[in-house]
Structures are given as C-alpha cells and as structure tokens.
Amino acid sequence: MFSVYFFIIFSFSYGSHSHFLVTSVYLHGNGATYLPDNVSVPAIIAFGDSLLDPGNNNRLMTFTKANFPPYGKDFVGGKPTGRFTNGKTLGDFLAKGFGVKEYLPAYLDPSIKDSDLLTGVSFASGGSGYDPLTSTLAVVIPLSVQLEMFKKYISKLKIKVGEEQAKHIIANSVYFISAGSNDFLTNYYIYPIRRLRYDVFGYGKMLVKFAMDYIQEIHKLGARRIVVFSTPPLGCIPIERTIAGGLHRKCVDKYNKAAQLFNSMLKQEILFLAGRLPETRVAMADLYNPLISIIENPHQYGLEVTDRGCCGIGIIEMSFSCNKLSKLCRDDSKFLFWDSLHPTEKGCDIYINLILPNLLKSLF
Template sequence: MQPLTFVKLSDSSACLTFILCSLVLFGDHGGALVTLPQNVIVPAVIAFGDSVVDQGVNNNLKTLVKANFFPYGMDFVPQKSTGRFSNNRTPADMIAEELGIKDLLPAYPDVSHDDKELVTGVSFASGGSGYDPETPKIVDVLSMNDQLTNFKEYIEKLKAIVGEERTKFILANSLIMVVAGSDDLTNTYFAVGIRKLHYDIHSYTNLIVSSASNFTQDIYNLGARRIAVFGAPPLGCLPSQRTLRGGEFRACAKEHNEAAQLYNKKLQQGIEHLNRYHAGSKIVYIDIYKPLLDIIQNPPQYGLEVVDKGCCGTGNIEVAVLCNQYLTTCDDPSKHLFWDSFHLTDKGYSMLINQVVGKYVHEFF
C-alpha cells in the first residue's frame, strides 16, 4: 500500500502548524504512515459494524452473508479468501496500517487466544448487521448488541493480559471505528420493507440514529474515548441499487441517496451532541458520502474507468454468495471503484480512506 497523502484542510495555517509539530510514531510493521502530534500514542484499532469492516467474523456463522470463498481475496497476499468483502483489504486494515499499528486487523474471536493481536486491536463487525435490531435478524448475523457483548469479553481478556490500568489506557487511546447504517436503509427499510408498516423515512432515520447514539454511549461507558462514527455512502449509487432502483439506464437511485443524506445529517447532529457532553472524549462523525460521490462523478480524476458496476460477474447485482468462483471477474480490479455490487475494491477503499484520514485525523488528538 502506498503511503497516504494529506488533502488540503480548510484552514491552511492550522494544517501547517499541525504538520510541523507532528512526528511519526512506532508500529509493528516499521512505523506509522500518517503524522500524529508529539507524544500521542494509538495502541490499537477496534472496529464494530457491518461488512465494510467485517474481517471474517461471519465465516463461522450460519448465514449467506459471507466472503470466505473465491473470488473474494483474489488480490490478498498470499492469495486467500479471508472473509473480507473485497478483492483484498478493508478500511479497517488500511487505517491500522496507516497508524503504524499492524498491517491487518483480525476478526474476533479468531484471535481470542493471541495476546499480541488482542492488545493491538480486533474487529467485531458482522456483515449484514446494522443499528436496527431487526436488520441482523434478516440474514442471521451478529447484532450490534452481540458485538457489544463480545467487546466486553475482549476487555476481560485484555485485563488478564496487561492488567486493568493498561487496559483502560488501551481503550481510551485506541481508535474505535463504528461503521453501520447502510444495511438498515438498503435492506431493512427499502428492500425487505419490514419497517415501512410503522415508519416513514423520517421516523426510521430517527430510530437508527437513536440506536447509533446509544451504541456509541455504550462503548464510551466501557472506556472508549476516540470514536469514529462513519456515515452512510451514497447508497443509491451502489451498483445493486442502480440495478434495482435506477431504471432502464441504471442511474443512481434518488430516493436512496436522499435517505442516506437525511440519515447522515441526523447522525452528525447526534454525534456532535454526544461529543459536547463527554469531557475528554473525541467522538467524530466521518462523512464518506461526499468524497465517495465525488469519485463516482469524476472517475478519470481518480484513475478509474468503471464506477457503476462491480468487478465480479456482470457487476450489476452480485454480492456475497452471488459473487462466486463460477463467475468471471474483470481483468483489472484497479480500474473499478466497486468490487461487487455493494463493496469497493481495494483501490476504491484506499482512495476513500486517503481522503478520510487527511481530513479527520487531527480531530482525534
């Protein structure tokens, strides 16, 4: 992976000051690739949420939402289908690497007996999950509450390894990623429609934002202090939603994008409220809608050729078990933004995380 470059911040003088007073911190693989303020330590990355940061949690579940088979992982080194919903790595891997912690973030409980891996972070995320408790039930995956239960177990394991005080330090200084909400909107609300009987989109977004705030509060209560809460992408521009809702020409589905924007606005307000009332914490809303939409609307600027179809199969609908070894894949995934009809390629995630790290890293320290 190439080192990330910082994008220009809105306040150029603040950006210059930040860079000049920063240094590169240690890491298992030879050092961090982003600059952090002096004396700042990020001991671990911990992830919660859905398939974007599922590192293989679903491999051992009785669900169809899996990615532990070819062609998933076709560009992973060594070539291996790990359960990551990509041709290679996920944003969780990339952020762990950029912070100089380790090259790959493992799934929990796969490394539940590996002390070194536990101390430097794991992912509890389960593909197909969401803030709405009905969402994981649809596809038989771990709920956010299940992930919270596993997190509590993880904390007890940390205490046994490094002691209570060091555990508190790790939790307070690690970067905690929470990536969810997309499956709530695309699956539970729009596709399956089980919530439409009692909620319109305004009341449903209130429901999931309330659940997101409660989850964030829960992990804060357990010791997390640097928490990155990711918003929803332009859901209507995902290849699957173009196919299902985009009409004859597979345009971006307007209703889905509007729902994502409404949700994001409310989520941002909820996270800002939490951040104001939790002294000593850095709870930050991460906007991925705008940067991803810019990539979709301006592919040549990013070296991409295809942004409306995935690399796997026809690229129109294939995801999870529908993206399998019996289908052909595109010749060059690096020319595609999407790997399957829902998830980005390694290059797509890399470009997105490049922008996210450049814009938000300073807000956590």
C-alpha cells in the same frame, strides 16, 4: 494511482501550553501514516457491518459470507479470509493509517493470537445494522452481541497485560462504527415491517438514537476516541442501480436522499453528544461526499469504472453469487467496486486517504 502533497497544521494542548505541529503528507494510494509526533494509537477497534468485517461471519449459518474465492484474491497469499473485497478492507487501511498494524483481524478468527488483541480487532459482522431487526433478517451478529464480545475482549486484555495497561489501551485506542446502509437497503426498503410504522425521517431518527446509545455504551467501557461512519450514497451502489435505477441504471435519487437525511441527523446528534461526553472525541467519517466525488470523477483518482463491480458482470453479484465460477474484470485496480455492493481494495485505499487528515484533526 494518485499522488498528492499537502500540509496539515495540528493544534493541541499539553498542560497550560498550546502547541502547533506542521506535518507534510505525501499520499500515493498506499495508506500513508501521519500521526502527530506526540501521539500514538495502541489499537484500532471496529464494530458494525461488512465494510469493517474481516471474517466474523465465516462460521455463521448465513448467506452473508465472503470466505471463498474470488474474495481475497489480492490478499496475502490470495487467501479468502471473509473480507468482502478482493484484498484489504477499510479496517485494514485504518489500522495502517493510524500507525498500528497492517491488518485488522476478526475477533472470532480461530487463529487469532494474544498479541493481536493488544493492537485491536474487529467485531463487525457483514449484514448488521443499528436496527436489531436488520441483523435478525440477515442472520448475522447484531451490534448488541458485538458489544458483549467487546466486554470479553476487555477481560482478556486485563488478564494479558494487567488492569492498568488494559485501561490505557482502551482509553487511547480509536473506535470505528459502520452501520446504517443495511438498515435502509436490506430492511426498510425491502421488508414492510418498519415502513408500516415509520416514514424515512422517522426511521432515520430511530437509527440515530440507536447510534447515540451505542456510542454511550462503548464510552462507559472506556472508549474515548470514537468515529462513526455516515451512510454512503446508497442509490449509487451498483446493485441498487440495477434493482431500482431503471434501464440506464442511474443512481436512485430516493435512496440517496434517505442517506443524506440520515447523515444530516447523525452529524447533528454527534456534535451534540460530543459536547456532553467528558475527555472524549467523537467524529463522523463522511462516506457520502467522498464517494460521490469518486463516482462522478473516477479518472481524478486513477479509476475507470464506478457503476458496476469487478466480479461477474458486476451489476448484481455479491456474496455467494460472486464465486470461483464468476468471470472477473481484467484490472480490479480500475474499479471502485469489487462486487455489486462492496469497494475494491483500491477503492478503500483512495477513500481512507481522502478522509484521514480530517479524522486526525477531529480526534487529536
């Protein structure tokens, strides 16, 4: 557990007047909320991959699932919901951090209520990516279909609350997109289809183009506060250490450099695009540097293990290979990773607390 006091100065404009708000924030690893007093976020909307998928894959014929024990063992009632972790995901902590609600539900959850739609849902699908081929290979929901689901969501909102209120919710919500990791790790570096045509720079450039197009698509539908996650340090994910990190399971430099190159191009294009979209805030949430800091300095964040997951022996298990027969670590709150690919609830909590102050400054 970590605790930090610090102060944030928010600068914002209303009419012809500029205002400054000084807010003190106490973070104690529990997803603190610290929006400026004059700001409210009606809903959180998520697109992308397993970092934001709370169970949309459950009814798919795919191996990319997590709707069975021990996944969800620390969630409400110890229930496996399809979240790729032991408890809450990044999406859940974002929903709480922006003062919306405790949990971000899956749009395809059959038990979802109309009231859930008013405060946001996730369309994300574990295994998805910017590259349409990535979703095809994993047999999951591509971003293009997630966009169509969002259009249906908007129609449902209009029926529920009327045209004007629906427009208000869409315009003032915060949108998150998490993709890119699967494009490199389960597509580019495994299958030859893209590598025969693109080097790493060319493939990264293509992915960035897909990302920019996607931002513009949701902008056309009314989104005005958009956050795009960068890729994490791909070479330090436990399963990649195992596969390509040698006898000592070191971080794979080649994968980390690919992530850094992609993130650099993504950041540059986001800054350029943000200046072209009227009355819109577009920000990049850095997954790379905060996770590197946690991996290299675990004790600073109350963790002990960052090179393997809690499930099984933690170096290769994920999805169906992490199951009710798998042995678990004694204390998952000391682990950054739950399985060999996805962070624990504690890891998500720490990460969101690290990035949320900068996100708020970028969005409001």
